[in-house]
Amino acid sequence: MKSNYDVIVVGSGAGGAMSAYMLTHAGYRVLMLEAGRDYDPASETPMFQMERDAPLRGAATPDRPKGYYMATHNGGWEIEGQPYTHADGEQFNWFRTRMLGGRTNHWARWSPRYGPYDFKPKSRDGLGVDWPFAYEDIADWYDKTERLIGVYGRNDGLENHPDSAPDAIQPAPAPRAYELFMKAACDELGIPCVPVNRAVLTRPLDDRAACFYATHCMRGCSIGAAFQTTTSLLPMAKKTGKLNIKTGAMVREVLTDSSGRPNGVEFIDQATNTHHQVHARVVVLAASACETARLMLNSTSENHPDGLANTSGQVGRNLLDNPQSKPVVAYFPALDGRPNYDEFGAASAHLHIPWWLYQEQARGELDFQRGYQLIFFGGRQPPGMGLGGVADLADGYGRDLKQQVRSQFGSTMTFIAQGEMIPSDDCYCEIDPNVKDRWGIPVLKYHWKWSDQEQRQARHMRQTILTLVERLQGQIVTLPEEDDFLSPGGTCIHEVGTARMGDDPTLSVTNQYGQCWDADNLFLMDGSVFASEAHKNPTLTILMLAMRNSEYLAQQLSKGEL
Amino acid sequence: MSDRYQPKVNRRTTLKWMASVMGASLMTYGCTPAVTPTSRRADLGVAKAISGGGYGQDASMIHPLVPWSKTMSKAQMQITARVCDLILPRDEHSPAASDVGVPDFIDEWVSAPYPQQQQDREIVLEGLLWLEQQALDQFQRSFVDLDRGEAASILDTIAYADKVAHRLQPQTRFFARLRWLALGAFYTTEEGIRDLNFVGNQPIAGDYPGASPEALDHINQVLTGMGLPQQQV
Ligand SMILES: Cc1cc2nc3c(=O)[nH]c(=O)nc-3n(C[C@H](O)[C@H](O)[C@H](O)COP(=O)(O)OP(=O)(O)OC[C@H]3O[C@@H](n4cnc5c(N)ncnc54)[C@H](O)[C@@H]3O)c2cc1C
Ligand code: SF4
Numbered sequence: 021m022k023s024n025y026d027v028i029v030v031g032s033g034a035g036g037a038m039s040a041y042m043l044t045h046a047g048y049r050v051l052m053l054e055a056g057r058d059y060d061p062a063s064e065t066p067m068f069q070m071e072r073d074a075p076l077r078g079a080a081t082p083d084r085p086k087g088y089y090m091a092t093h094n095g096g097w098e099i100e101g102q103p104y105t106h107a108d109g110e111q112f113n114w115f116r117t118r119m120l121g122g123r124t125n126h127w128a129r130w131s132p133r134y135g136p137y138d139f140k141p142k143s144r145d146g147l148g149v150d151w152p153f154a155y156e157d158i159a160d161w162y163d164k165t166e167r168l169i170g171v172y173g174r175n176d177g178l179e180n181h182p183d184s185a186p187d188a189i190q191p192a193p194a195p196r197a198y199e200l201f202m203k204a205a206c207d208e209l210g211i212p213c214v215p216v217n218r219a220v221l222t223r224p225l226d227d228r229a230a231c232f233y234a235t236h237c238m239r240g241c242s243i244g245a246a247f248q249t250t251t252s253l254l255p256m257a258k259k260t261g262k263l264n265i266k267t268g269a270m271v272r273e274v275l276t277d278s279s280g281r282p283n284g285v286e287f288i289d290q291a292t293n294t295h296h297q298v299h300a301r302v303v304v305l306a307a308s309a310c311e312t313a314r315l316m317l318n319s320t321s322e323n324h325p326d327g328l329a330n331t332s333g334q335v336g337r338n339l340l341d342n343p344q345s346k347p348v349v350a351y352f353p354a355l356d357g358r359p360n361y362d363e364f365g366a367a368s369a370h371l372h373i374p375w376w377l378y379q380e381q382a383r384g385e386l387d388f389q390r391g392y393q394l395i396f397f398g399g400r401q402p403p404g405m406g407l408g409g410v411a412d413l414a415d416g417y418g419r420d421l422k423q424q425v426r427s428q429f430g431s432t433m434t435f436i437a438q439g440e441m442i443p444s445d446d447c448y449c450e451i452d453p454n455v456k457d458r459w460g461i462p463v464l465k466y467h468w469k470w471s472d473q474e475q476r477q478a479r480h481m482r483q484t485i486l487t488l489v490e491r492l493q494g495q496i497v498t499l500p501e502e503d504d505f506l507s508p509g510g511t512c513i514h515e516v517g518t519a520r521m522g523d524d525p526t527l528s529v530t531n532q533y534g535q536c537w538d539a540d541n542l543f544l545m546d547g548s549v550f551a552s553e554a555h556k557n558p559t560l561t562i563l564m565l566a567m568r569n570s571e572y573l574a575q576q577l578s579k580g581e582l
Numbered sequence: 583m584s585d586r587y588q589p590k591v592n593r594r595t596t597l598k599w600m601a602s603v604m605g606a607s608l609m610t611y612g613c614t615p616a617v618t619p620t621s622r623r624a625d626l627g628v629a630k631a632i633s634g635g636g637y638g639q640d641a642s643m644i645h646p647l648v649p650w651s652k653t654m655s656k657a658q659m660q661i662t663a664r665v666c667d668l669i670l671p672r673d674e675h676s677p678a679a680s681d682v683g684v685p686d687f688i689d690e691w692v693s694a695p696y697p698q699q700q701q702d703r704e705i706v707l708e709g710l711l712w713l714e715q716q717a718l719d720q721f722q723r724s725f726v727d728l729d730r731g732e733a734a735s736i737l738d739t740i741a742y743a744d745k746v747a748h749r750l751q752p753q754t755r756f757f758a759r760l761r762w763l764a765l766g767a768f769y770t771t772e773e774g775i776r777d778l779n780f781v782g783n784q785p786i787a788g789d790y791p792g793a794s795p796e797a798l799d800h801i802n803q804v805l806t807g808m809g810l811p812q813q814q815v
Contacts, residue, residue, distance in 0.1 A: 063644070081696045082636070083639050088643070088646065091643075092639075093639070195792050195793065197798060197801045200814075204805045207811045208811060233786045355804075359794060359800050361794035362781045365790050366790065370792075401782070403770050417669040418668060421669065422675065425769065426779075429778045429780075
């Protein structure tokens with residue numbers, strides 16, 4: 021392929037699309053390589069389709085693990101011909117989606133900011149590592165990111181949950197009745213229960229419409245209200261005339277010249293099953309945290325026997341995910357037969373419980389470090405298999421059963437807690453020398469163990485949920501055992517950390533701009549660069565870093581530094 | 583045994599069934615109910631082997647297809663229809679399960695080539711055979727020919743969580759699973775959704791209003807009763 025490009029970007033998800041958007045708007049010519057197929061949200065999104073129109077009433081299967089209509093084309097926990105492996109007796113669940121826009125087509129759009137404590141965790145409790153900047157250094161970039169992608173939420177002024185600039189945040193949708201019911205218990209117990217920030221428009225932005233509160237965001241949003249790169253950053257970048265996107269292009273490795281400096285990539289064109297090399301001044305990797313580590317570890321040469329930009333030995337290490345509870349389901353008889361109204365809203369939860377015991381922790385009153393958020397779903401949502409737990413609750417049969425279902429529909433809630441783990445030597449990925457994917461590319465092998473830290477945190481999660489259920493006179497429908505409360509690593513699908521940034525080239529892979537210490541024209545623009553992972557959904561921070569770091573990259577290019 | 587239940591192939595869906603089965607190999611289900619000397623051995627025929635793969639990871643969401651064939655025998659379908667109608671009978675709010683094709687859905691489910699469905703297949707087919715055997719043992723007739731009271735006397739032993747004798751546990755699991763499937767199938771139909779009085783999936787112009795005034799009043803009354811603070815939208 022002829023090299024007409026300044027920058028090659030690998031991956032079209034959150035990080036890759038933001039990078040391409042910034043670089044093309046700065047005037048640079050970008051080639052984006054995406055392993056997945058092309059995807060057209062306008063014609064492919066099943067906005068109003070009913071579950072009854074789908075096989076198995078839309079129930080989840082290995083082919084569609086989030087449900088038939090969720091926009092996970094060619095995605096899931098397992099992908100045919102693209103395996104990954106585990107260390108003996110260990111498990112890490114890896115969710116990939118092979119389509120233009122990656123996992124942004126179906127993410128739940130929860131978009132909290134990291135706060136001051138989250139970037140300096142080691143300074144606070146002595147564990148893990150600090151990031152190479154403080155919240156104050158990047159607060160403006162969060163504002164810029166929120167303005168560009170569109171985020172709704174509310175400024176509540178909570179400790180370590182920073183407010184946005186007033187013009188950067190759109191109004192949050194009003195709470196539903198069952199959410200206020202939960203909030204009342206929280207109010208009494210001194211637990212914050214506040215609006216969720218989500219990358220969903222409640223006001224129009226550019227040519228994207230505001231939400232109309234009627235369709236599932238995880239199916240994708242053809243009107244553009246829910247942020248996904250395929251309806252926003254990618255079309256906007258294309259409009260500059262500087263972006264060329266090649267789908268079906270599986271990048272195999274980063275190429276280097278005789279001095280060991282990156283100068284392009286080799287990819288496999290899946291349509292023809294042929295290998296191609298393409299060159300550019302700069303390579304940006306945004307293939308998602310683990311795929312980026314895999315690419316670097318597979319880019320071996322005489323100059324880089326342990327993989328590219330890996331003299332620190334940290335590539336693949338420090339893998340993080342939010343320790344996530346198994347779901348707890350409870351039934352609240354007090355909600356039975358309540359007045360009916362449209363409870364769909366913006367599809368996801370409108371209120372949640374962000375971590376609140378920072379001072380107690382600082383005083384040493386808890387037996388674990390770092391926090392968790394508590395998520396609860398419920399209400400009168402469009403019926404699907406299981407009826408939100410009502411079908412598990414059912415007893416007997418006949419007319420009585422029908423009456424039971426009628427009155428209990430909308431009286432159940434499902435709780436999920438998502439916490440923060442401490443980076444651990446037990447959690448990492450490496451190349452499995454024995455297994456290759458369908459193109460002959462060596463695959464990742466995962467190592468994973470929860471530490472006592474996360475297990476103790478999990479006990480606290482469980483206790484908080486039980487306290488809330490009890491205060492609201494609820495009945496437990498499903499409750500995982502105390503010592504089996506956490507799902508396997510990766511289940512939260514917030515994997516980050518595999519090529520962390522830092523101040524010290526011997527302990528980190530990149531500087532604070534995602535620029536590799538060992539190769540100044542190789543940039544990482546996905547979650548791989550996270551130095552720690554707060555209990556907060558990571559993608560807003562991935563987007564923020566990609567925006568900030570792409571601007572830095574553009575400046576370096578304009579100065580002729582690269 | 584009469585074929586009372588007619589498959590509802592015409593339900594308004596975009597599902598399409600593939601041409602029916604290739605030479606079905608016989609499968610038996612290792613269930614050997616206690617047979618008293620005077621009763622017949624229950625026989626519901628044999629389900630066809632699973633055929634056809636899953637829909638794959640890139641199936642169209644706009645034109646969904648079910649690529650596998652249904653496998654339940656005629657007799658299995660008849661008893662499924664009878665049990666589903668006992669679970670969800672017609673009442674003043676909505677029709678019976680078999681009026682809206684619930685038995686066809688059970689067949690679609692147990693015929694699917696995925697692990698969860700394969701597991702349910704065993705539970706459901708064995709459970710149906712157990713019901714049939716109970717009918718023969720106790721009333722010397724097929725389950726589908728029992729009157730409501732007779733059928734209920736069998737179901738009552740497995741349908742209530744607190745009344746179930748320990749020795750019947752696998753049958754209880756069967757009934758709970760079949761009920762779970764029937765409920766999901768039923769309340770996702772147009773008629774079922776109407777019965778639930780579900781409001782939603784309708785575009786709203788402007789801001790989402792949150793809890794309606796009536797719903798908020800109700801919640802605040804409940805909260806007062808619990809000694810919890812009042813809320814506002
Ligand atoms: C069901 C679900 C719900 C989620 N909800 C939330 C949420 O509410 N909030 C939140 O913050 N996060 C959420 N996430 C996580 C979120 O989707 C990810 O954090 C985010 O998409 C990561 O962005 P990315 O650009 O790093 O990777 P991705 O979005 O995964 O994009 C990477 C792209 O790179 C491509 N690629 C990979 N390898 C190669 C290669 N070798 N060559 C070429 N291309 C390649 C992939 O095909 C993919 O398109 C959710 C995830 C899932 C699955
Ligand atoms: S609820 Fe709103 S944001 Fe979500 S898919 Fe529907 S219109 Fe889009």
